[in-house]
Structure formats: structure tokens, C-alpha cells
Amino acid sequence: MIRTRLTELCGIEHPIVGGAMAHLSDARLVGAISEAGGLGVLASANYKTAQEFRQELRRIRQFTTRPYAVNLNLFPMMRPIDNMEYLDVLCEEGCTVVETSGHELPPELTQAVKARGLVWIHKCVLPRHAQRAQRLGADAVTVVGYENGGATGRWDIGTMVLVPAVVQAVDIPVIGGGGVVDGRGLAALLALGAEGAIMGSRFVLAEDCAIHDNVRQMLCDASVTDTMLVMRAIGATHRVIANEAARRLAEIEARPDAGLEDVLPFVLGEKSREVYFDGNVDAGMCYISQAVGLMSSVRPAAAIVQESVAQAEAILGRLSGR
Ligand SMILES: Cc1cc2nc3c(=O)[nH]c(=O)nc-3n(C[C@H](O)[C@H](O)[C@H](O)COP(=O)(O)O)c2cc1C
Incomplete structure (x- = not known):
């Protein structure tokens, strides 16, 4: 078992977060990651109405009774959603962890997250953004290096530099990622001072992710x-x-x-x-991440979580025995 402040904070078994992914992080994938002991994160922006969002949150409960998180996107969107309304819905449906991502942190939203007693994780790109989130009451921050799939930010800072820079800048737990697809990455992040690893791309190649076989093949071959x-x-x-x-x-x-x-x-x-x-x-x-080149198989999300933890434990044990 790898216990960290993140596992305690979120009530999860393993320090692995399944990154929110537009179009792909649905109830099945989120539920599978959480059921395996990680923290699945539903991308709320995938749902056009509060009613659709509520239905998807209820569907998560078909797959797990364990904690999961919801991402509230604070970046400008083509089709903006009412985050305050979605916040009410997720509370009513028993979600306990909220992840925000974006540069602006509207005070009415952050205060509402705190007032409802939710665990608040803020996903950002720089140490000073992490410090601001900490000042506003965030319980943890997530940063991903430039290797990652999806938005990379404009600073092009790799995981190896960004994660320790943020760990140094704040006292709250840091979730690191960008290029992490297995236990080697998880062990490396723990060595950098992170208390959890976020993996997005690896879960694109989970059996529980509903993508077409052509895409699976393309990614396995990349x-x-x-x-x-x-x-x-x-x-x-x-x-x-x-x-x-x-x-x-x-x-x-x-x-x-x-x-x-x-x-x-x-x-x-x-x-x-x-x-x-x-x-x-x-x-x-x-x-998709640069680490697409490290993934060559489609595996159940549960196996990805469990094998990553087992591999990290073996690596950490071997290194501490030296
Ligand atoms: C297909 C895909 C879609 C993503 N969509 C989002 C998103 O909508 N919101 C978000 O905050 N991050 C998004 N991300 C980033 C992930 O949540 C996570 O931070 C990232 O994948 C971690 O790096 P990795 O891909 O190297 O594992 C996406 C990533 C991927 C691969």
C-alpha cells in the first residue's frame, strides 16, 4: 500500500488519479478507476444540461460506491455550463471531491466548494497559480508537465522540473503527471515529492474507455x-x-x-x-501524451491501477534496499 496525504484526503486506496478527459471520461471509466481504488474524475463539461450531468453521476454508482471527483472547467468554453448549478447537482448526488481547472478562480465558486465541505483540488500550470489556489483554500493541487496529452499550457515545462517546483512552492499535497503510464512514473513522481499521480492517456487505452478499435490500434502502434x-x-x-x-x-x-x-x-x-x-x-x-510510445496494450482500468501500484512498490522497495 502506498499511503499519502492525498489518499487520506480523498478516502482512496491508491494515489492514482484518472485525469478528466473531454468526451472520454464517462461514468464507466470513472467508476472503474474509482472501484480499483484510484480517483476517477468525470469531465462535467461533457454534459450539456444539469439533467444529463445528474444522470451520468447516478450511472457512476452502477460501477462503484467509492469516492470519485468531478472536474469543473473554468476555461472559456464554446458552450459554457453553469458551474454553480453543477456544483449543487454533484453535492446532491454524493460526490465528495471537486477538481477545478483554469486560470480564473471565481470567488463565489471557490467559496461555495469550501462551504459545502468538499475536497477541492485545483489543476493549474505554474507554481504561482498553485500558491494562489492554496491561499484560497484548495486542499491539493495538480500539475502536469508538457509531455501530457491535451492542453500543455504555454510554458513548455516538463514533469521533471514542474512537479518539484510546485512541491517546493506549496504545503498542500501535489498531484503530478504528464507522461505517467505505469509504476515507474508513479515511483518517480513520489521521488519528486508528489503525493499522487494523474494519468490521462493511459486510461484512453483502458478496456473501460469506449473508443473505437481503430484508435486503440493507432495508439498501441504509436x-x-x-x-x-x-x-x-x-x-x-x-x-x-x-x-x-x-x-x-x-x-x-x-x-x-x-x-x-x-x-x-x-x-x-x-x-x-x-x-x-x-x-x-x-x-x-x-x-494524447508523448508517453503513448510507452503503451502497447489495452488493459482493464482496474489492472492499470493495480499493476502501476505494484510496480511502484517493487521499485521503491528495491531502491530503499540498495
Ligand atoms: C484525450 C484527453 C482529453 C483530455 N481532456 C481534458 C479535459 O477536458 N480537461 C482537463 O482538465 N484535462 C484534460 N486532459 C488532461 C488530463 O486530465 C491529464 O491531466 C493528462 O492526460 C495527464 O497527462 P498524460 O496524458 O501524460 O497522462 C485530457 C487528456 C487526454 C489524453
């Missing part, structure tokens, strides 16, 4: 050089698999006059859904 960065031209850099759509987008972004209207058609959520669920692997953006 190497560490098969990702690229897109959307830098519009200040929203993301790491994706280097498919046809990403390469075409990169060409367009290389033009000096490239703007939002040029980028948008490539990054629409429906295009990503076409990739993930229809298996049309070149249709749009497929967000």
Missing part, C-alpha cells in the same frame, strides 16, 4: 515521436497524435495570418468524436 503540438497560434496549445488532421492544422497555423476561424474547423469536438467513436482516425484531434 511511438514517442508520434505526437505534436497544435493550437499554439491561438494561445491554447494542445498535444495530439500526429494524424492527417493535426498535420494539416500545423500547416495552416504556420501561416503568419492564421487565426481562430482557420483553426476552429479542425478542433471541433465533433471531429474528435468522429476519431474516438467512429474510428475515422484522421478526422480530427486525438489528444
Whole structure:
């Protein structure tokens, strides 16, 4: 068993967080990660209405009675949702952990999270953002290095530097990630002072993640050089698999006059859904970590959690025995 302040705080068995993933983190995946003793995180922005969101939270209970978290997205959205309303819903449905992500922290939201006695984890990109969240009462912070799948921020700081920098900057527990897909990564993060590891990309290749077999094959075959960065031209850099759509987008972004209207058609959520669920692997953006090159099998989410912990324990035991 690896016990940390994070496992105590959230009431979970293992210090592994399943990163919220647009389109992919549904009740089944979240429930499977939590049932295995990790902390599944539902991406609330996937649900257009509070009613749909509530139904998905109820569906999580078909898979687990253990704690899970909900991500509330504070970044600008094409289709904004009412986070205060969603906060009421998640409390009513018995969720105990909230993860916020974004630069702005609206005081009415953070105060409401605290007033309801929820565990509050804030996901951010820099030590000073982590310090601000700590001042506002966050119970833990999450940071992911530039290796990660999805949004990379604009600073391009790798996990090896970012995690200890944030650990040094705050007293609350730090969840680190970016490029972590197994127990080697988990052990490394603990060595850096983190008290939990967030894994997103590894759970894309979980049996419990509803993606098309074509995507599974593409990701199993990919190497560490098969990702690229897109959307830098519009200040929203993301790491994706280097498919046809990403390469075409990169060409367009290389033009000096490239703007939002040029980028948008490539990054629409429906295009990503076409990739993930229809298996049309070149249709749009497929967000994934550099560590895609370290993953070559589809495994149950429970096995990913348990094998990662067992491997980390073995590594830590071996190193302490030296
Ligand atoms: C397919 C995919 C979608 C993601 N969507 C979101 C999201 O909607 N919100 C968010 O905060 N992070 C999102 N992330 C980031 C993850 O929550 C997590 O921080 C990241 O995957 C960790 O790095 P890794 O991919 O190297 O494991 C996404 C990641 C992936 C791979």
C-alpha cells in the first residue's frame, strides 16, 4: 500500500488519479478507476444540461460506491455550463471531491466548494497559480508537465522540473503527471515529492474507455515521436497524435495570418468524436501524451491501477534496499 496525504484526503486506496478527459471520461471509466481504488474524475463539461450531468453521476454508482471527483472547467468554453448549478447537482448526488481547472478562480465558486465541505483540488500550470489556489483554500493541487496529452499550457515545462517546483512552492499535497503510464512514473513522481499521480492517456487505452478499435490500434502502434503540438497560434496549445488532421492544422497555423476561424474547423469536438467513436482516425484531434510510445496494450482500468501500484512498490522497495 502506498499511503499519502492525498489518499487520506480523498478516502482512496491508491494515489492514482484518472485525469478528466473531454468526451472520454464517462461514468464507466470513472467508476472503474474509482472501484480499483484510484480517483476517477468525470469531465462535467461533457454534459450539456444539469439533467444529463445528474444522470451520468447516478450511472457512476452502477460501477462503484467509492469516492470519485468531478472536474469543473473554468476555461472559456464554446458552450459554457453553469458551474454553480453543477456544483449543487454533484453535492446532491454524493460526490465528495471537486477538481477545478483554469486560470480564473471565481470567488463565489471557490467559496461555495469550501462551504459545502468538499475536497477541492485545483489543476493549474505554474507554481504561482498553485500558491494562489492554496491561499484560497484548495486542499491539493495538480500539475502536469508538457509531455501530457491535451492542453500543455504555454510554458513548455516538463514533469521533471514542474512537479518539484510546485512541491517546493506549496504545503498542500501535489498531484503530478504528464507522461505517467505505469509504476515507474508513479515511483518517480513520489521521488519528486508528489503525493499522487494523474494519468490521462493511459486510461484512453483502458478496456473501460469506449473508443473505437481503430484508435486503440493507432495508439498501441504509436511511438514517442508520434505526437505534436497544435493550437499554439491561438494561445491554447494542445498535444495530439500526429494524424492527417493535426498535420494539416500545423500547416495552416504556420501561416503568419492564421487565426481562430482557420483553426476552429479542425478542433471541433465533433471531429474528435468522429476519431474516438467512429474510428475515422484522421478526422480530427486525438489528444494524447508523448508517453503513448510507452503503451502497447489495452488493459482493464482496474489492472492499470493495480499493476502501476505494484510496480511502484517493487521499485521503491528495491531502491530503499540498495
Ligand atoms: C484525450 C484527453 C482529453 C483530455 N481532456 C481534458 C479535459 O477536458 N480537461 C482537463 O482538465 N484535462 C484534460 N486532459 C488532461 C488530463 O486530465 C491529464 O491531466 C493528462 O492526460 C495527464 O497527462 P498524460 O496524458 O501524460 O497522462 C485530457 C487528456 C487526454 C489524453
